Amino acid sequence: MKITFITVGKLKEKHIKAAVDEYAKRLSRYVKLSIIEVADEPAKERLSNAEEQIILREEGGRILRHIKESGYVIATAISGMPLTSVAFADKITKLSVDGYSHIYFIIGGSLGLSSEVTKRADFLLSFSQMTFPHQLMRVILAEQVYRAFRINSGEPYHK
Numbered sequence: 051m052k053i054t055f056i057t058v059g060k061l062k063e064k065h066i067k068a069a070v071d072e073y074a075k076r077l078s079r080y081v082k083l084s085i086i087e088v089a090d091e092p093a094k095e096r097l098s099n100a101e102e103q104i105i106l107r108e109e110g111g112r113i114l115r116h117i118k119e120s121g122y123v124i125a126t127a128i129s130g131m132p133l134t135s136v137a138f139a140d141k142i143t144k145l146s147v148d149g150y151s152h153i154y155f156i157i158g159g160s161l162g163l164s165s166e167v168t169k170r171a172d173f174l175l176s177f178s179q180m181t182f183p184h185q186l187m188r189v190i191l192a193e194q195v196y197r198a199f200r201i202n203s204g205e206p207y208h209k
Contacts, residue, residue, distance in 0.1 A: 054152065054154050056088065059088075059090040107164050110165075110166045117154050125168055128178075131175065160184060
């Protein structure tokens with residue numbers, strides 16, 4: 051199985067990059083993982099709704115260019131469906147059984163995701179009703195994907 055994280059912006063903090071790299075290394079036992087970073091749009095502190103929509107469309111277009119039609123797209127979104135780690139692992143297994151060989155996970159920028167991206171998504175996944183920094187979400191997502199593969203392999207994991 052191939053998994054691609056498509057994320058907005060580059061990781062700046064070394065400790066966050068190190069954590070993502072560690073989970074990527076661990077995941078290499080189970081899947082072929084790639085991480086695509088698309089450029090984020092510069093944004094001033096206060097934006098009008100119209101300015102926000104322009105930024106979201108620009109970033110969304112960059113995200114969508116990397117998604118192949120045959121892939122299954124899971125976008126992270128506060129409005130998405132929350133899953134337990136076991137239910138998330140079951141979802142990944144079901145996708146594999148259903149013939150999906152490529153799963154895309156999308157993490158938006160500081161403003162979230164454009165409606166074009168959420169419409170393209172096959173599933174919206176919520177990790178919490180709280181807002182997390184999009185860079186930290188990479189670590190959380192990588193850890194949960196790793197945990198899912200450990201669960202699916204019958205290997206021990208922390209509950």
